[in-house]
Amino acid sequence: MQQYAQPHSRFSVLSGSSLSSGEHLSPTASSARFSLPSAPSINTTLGTSKPGPRPNIYDRNTNKTRTTEVSASAFAFLFSEVVQYTQKRVTGINDLERRLNTLGYRVGMRVLELMVWRAESSSKAPKREIRFLPALMSIHTQVWRAVFGKPADAIKKSVENEDEYMIIDNDPPMERHISVPRDMNTLSCSSFSAGIVEAVLDGLGFPARVTAHNTPTDQYPSQTTILIKLEKSVLEREELLK
Amino acid sequence: MAVFGLWVINKAGGLVYQRNFADGLAQLTSNEYLVLAGTLHGIHAITSRLSPIGSSSGAQVIEAESFKMTILLTATGTKFVLLTSLAETTAESVLQKVYEAYADAVMKNPFHTPEMPIRSDGFDSRINALIGTGQS
Helix, strand or coil: CHHHCCCCHHHHHCCHHHHHHHHHHCHHHCHHHHHHHHCCCHHHHCHHHCCCCCCCHHHCCCCCCCCCCCCHHHHHHHHHHHHHHHHHCCCCHHHHHHHHHHHHHHHHHHHHHHHHHHHHCCCCCCCCCCCHHHHHHHHHHHHHHHHHCCCCCEEEECCCCCCEEEEEECCCHHHCCCCCCHHHCCCCCCHHHHHHHHHHHHHHCCCEEEEEEECCCCCCCCCEEEEEEECHHHHHHHHHHC | CCEEEEEEECCCCCEEEEEECCCCCCCCCHHHHHHHHHHHHHHHHHHHHHCCCCCCCCCCEEECCCCEEEEEECCCCCEEEEEECCCCCCHHHHHHHHHHHHHHHHCCCCCCCCCCCCCCHHHHHHHHHHHCCCCC
16 A cells, blocks of 8 residues: 555546545555465365366466457446445545546556557567557557457547547447436446546557546437547647657 | 236335336326235235145236236346236247346446336336337
8 A cells, every 4th residue: 555655647637535545446455465376266275176276367368368358247237336336435426437537547557558568569560659640549449449349439629629639439338238317417437438548548648638428419329429638748749740 | 919018026016117008008196006016016926825736936927808917027036017918929028128128227227226216218218129119
């Protein structure tokens, strides 16, 4: 717990209070977890019938498991419990969205590392996106494909503001089973996905504030827009690189 | 060949969802529906003891003169009751699909409290797609 006392500069978008309270939500915060390899595992007690301990999840080859899928129902139940758990501890819709954003941020950091590792580990000339638009395109296709199994539906650039871009998903898999009650209808549980996007952008070097908004249309009643508001430093850098 | 209504009764016997589709049954007040659902819950429990062939989980079809009730009892004690015309043959499969819709739209919804009345747009639209709209 001591190592998280000073918020890392990468966590600049999060306030200190949300970080420390977020610790309770993350299983890795408990120091007991770090002693996992020496913890008694079920396999060792069955010793005689199995040919040695089964490799645990940390030892699996990360490249071989790139196409494995997780049960959508299992994830839906887990996410439902995450939302309920968070709802009991917040004071309003904005706070709830911020907490979900924080959780998504933690996932996004790992998604970025794994995605880049899997994409570039086999190629001779690893490529890194330094301009914003290619980075946005890679989020739109690769991140969405890595996390949800299909690319997102559209990218838009805002006409009023120079620093705003939008990623549109017509049927976000995360929200498929969620029905928000009428009195909370500005809540978007895709704040979790927004957190993932925010972490990927931070990791690639494009700090931004990312939020999710419901934009239902007649054709797609559960359409969600992920709004990316870039920081000034990114815009200045893009100007210089032009 | 018409579906008149759908009831969902929780494990304590309380009505959590009630919807009418085609016309054909008397219009009742919501209080009367609550009383009927509780009565059906009790009768269903009694029928599980009255079975002539030994162990039984309770009545599955109750036929009357102008309609029949098909009851699906789930492993958790929730009952799905479909009221249809006598000629309807697909009641059991419709109930299975309603159960699926319930597991998806209601159980996975973080804003639903289990065993409480169902107020979910997702469930309503799936039932619409499955059975068709009617008056609510």
